[in-house]
Amino acid sequence: MNFSIAEENYIKNIYHLQQQSELVNTNxxxxxxxxxxxxxxxxxxxxQVKNLLDYExxxxxxxxxxxxxxxxxxxxxxxLWEFFLVTKLGFEWDxxxxxxxxxxxxxxxxxxxxxxxxxNHPQTxxxxxxxxxxNGKMPVIHQLSMADxxxxxxxxxxxxxxxxxxxxxxxxxxxxxIGTEIKINQRFSFDGSIEIKVGKYAACIxxxxxxxxxxxxxx
Amino acid sequence: MNFSIAEENYIKNIYHLQQQSELVNTNxxxxxxxxxxxxxxxxxxxxQVKNLLDYExxxxxxxxxxxxxxxxxxxxxxxLWEFFLVTKLGFEWDxxxxxxxxxxxxxxxxxxxxxxxxxNHPQTxxxxxxxxxxNGKMPVIHQLSMADxxxxxxxxxxxxxxxxxxxxxxxxxxxxxIGTEIKINQRFSFDGSIEIKVGKYAACIxxxxxxxxxxxxxx
DNA sequence: ATATTTTTTTAGATTTGTCTAAAAATTAAT
DNA sequence: ATTAATTTTTAGACAAATCTAAAAAAATAT
Ligand SMILES: [Mn+2]
Ligand SMILES: [Mn+2]
Ligand SMILES: [Mn+2]
Ligand SMILES: [Mn+2]
Numbered sequence: 129m130n131f132s133i134a135e136e137n138y139i140k141n142i143y144h145l146q147q148q149s150e151l152v153n154t155n156x157x158x159x160x161x162x163x164x165x166x167x168x169x170x171x172x173x174x175x176q177v178k179n180l181l182d183y184e185x186x187x188x189x190x191x192x193x194x195x196x197x198x199x200x201x202x203x204x205x206x207x208l209w210e211f212f213l214v215t216k217l218g219f220e221w222d223x224x225x226x227x228x229x230x231x232x233x234x235x236x237x238x239x240x241x242x243x244x245x246x247x248n249h250p251q252t253x254x255x256x257x258x259x260x261x262x263n264g265k266m267p268v269i270h271q272l273s274m275a276d277x278x279x280x281x282x283x284x285x286x287x288x289x290x291x292x293x294x295x296x297x298x299x300x301x302x303x304x305x306i307g308t309e310i311k312i313n314q315r316f317s318f319d320g321s322i323e324i325k326v327g328k329y330a331a332c333i334x335x336x337x338x339x340x341x342x343x344x345x346x347x
Numbered sequence: 348m349n350f351s352i353a354e355e356n357y358i359k360n361i362y363h364l365q366q367q368s369e370l371v372n373t374n375x376x377x378x379x380x381x382x383x384x385x386x387x388x389x390x391x392x393x394x395q396v397k398n399l400l401d402y403e404x405x406x407x408x409x410x411x412x413x414x415x416x417x418x419x420x421x422x423x424x425x426x427l428w429e430f431f432l433v434t435k436l437g438f439e440w441d442x443x444x445x446x447x448x449x450x451x452x453x454x455x456x457x458x459x460x461x462x463x464x465x466x467n468h469p470q471t472x473x474x475x476x477x478x479x480x481x482n483g484k485m486p487v488i489h490q491l492s493m494a495d496x497x498x499x500x501x502x503x504x505x506x507x508x509x510x511x512x513x514x515x516x517x518x519x520x521x522x523x524x525i526g527t528e529i530k531i532n533q534r535f536s537f538d539g540s541i542e543i544k545v546g547k548y549a550a551c552i553x554x555x556x557x558x559x560x561x562x563x564x565x566x
Numbered sequence: 567a568t569a570t571t572t573t574t575t576t577a578g579a580t581t582t583g584t585c586t587a588a589a590a591a592t593t594a595a596t
Numbered sequence: 597a598t599t600a601a602t603t604t605t606t607a608g609a610c611a612a613a614t615c616t617a618a619a620a621a622a623a624t625a626t
Contacts, residue, residue, distance in 0.1 A: 165604065167584055
């Protein structure tokens with residue numbers, strides 16, 4: 129079955145919202161898609177008719193198992209293209225989302241299968257998110273963003289999302305490299321900054337933006 | 348300026364039809380786009396309003412200079428993606444057109460510029476067609492398909508569009524390789540087949556399909 | 567020159583996806 | 597338990613892109 133770009137964008141965003149809460153509501157999906165609640169309701173009906181959605185008026189909605197499969201396939205395409213854009217074309221990690229948002233809708237099975245092989249079956253996209261395989265299976269990722277690590281944990285830097293000279297300069301200043309051990313001391317909710325301790329250096333604070341771009345191994 | 352997928356498909360196909368005849372007519376464009384003449388007329392008006400088209404009712408139409416620039420840009424994207432699909436992803440030359448037909452509409456300047464660099468600024472697509480540069484300049488191509496060579500001409504094989512074992516087996520049988528000198532004896536209009544003479548072997552006939560896939564240097 | 571055929575355009579309808587404004591249902595507050 | 601606020605849905609309109617059927621213009625044939 130083939131879906132329109134609009135349908136695919138709805139499906140994918142429902143999928144993402146479901147990662148946070150079992151049932152999705154009209155307003156949050158409208159916000160996510162930058163559209164109006166009335167438009168969402170219209171589309172929900174169409175998706176329900178196509179058996180992609182479990183939906184009861186006024187009661188919220190969730191993807192059906194069929195809808196879930198479709199969603200994971202779109203996510204797969206999106207993340208593979210993001211990986212391609214960063215590793216092959218040399219894009220910065222923060223510039224690829226908008227482009228992948230378009231590329232994900234080129235839905236040719238063989239294209240994605242060949243792209244996956246060309247990229248050597250990557251496990252995570254440039255933001256550290258897992259790339260589902262052709263059967264929809266998500267790889268278990270041990271790597272995660274430092275912005276998501278709990279306090280008091282010791283971690284080891286596995287990769288850096290942003291390859292720009294600007295962040296590399298900053299990481300150098302913090303004495304952070306691939307393999308560096310970092311202890312998360314405390315997270316400040318005001319701006320999402322985190323106090324960390326790197327090796328034997330004095331504790332210091334990194335911004336939320338920096339934390340998001342440092343990926344670490346977790347035990 | 349940004350154009351819809353439908354608009355881009357119209358613009359590109361008008362461009363291609365113009366290569367054969369200065370003025371384009373409604374029916375042939377409708378045929379090319381697999382749509383109805385009435386739909387074409389509708390779109391022509393829209394393109395005229397956007398200054399992409401010189402159009403007078405009942406008198407045929409052609410792209411404006413602005414429309415031409417847009418068209419060449421779409422052609423550039425299409426051919427770069429085709430080149431990518433064949434050389435990087437390992438597609439057969441005859442499978443890439445439909446996919447490039449979709450990819451060409453992902454219109455991000457930086458994406459195309461980086462793709463071009465990644466591919467090492469290719470001059471021709473897998474079908475031997477020239478790839479315009481970022482300024483719309485078409486490279487002068489000395490290579491052309493044997494299906495386009497005039498009779499009595501001697502040529503040298505430069506490349507083969509189709510890399511499949513099936514055609515390679517056949518070319519082997521004809522004693523044709525890269526660098527082989529071929530004389531075009533006669534073209535038969537019934538099926539587009541061509542009688543050729545390869546080296547000192549007896550003259551033989553190749554099908555139009557084979558001829559289209561043999562690219563040659565021309566003096 | 568008139569009639570016939572072909573090409574092109576118009577008129578009006580349809581599908582998809584969107585919107586605003588108003589109504590209905592649900593949830594929260596008094 | 598009413599009232600008020602929020603959320604969701606409906607009703608009706610609109611733009612883009614398409615279609616069919618009919619009218620108009622141009623090209624061709626007699
Ligand atoms: Mn998208
Ligand atoms: Mn991502
Ligand atoms: Mn296209
Ligand atoms: Mn081509």
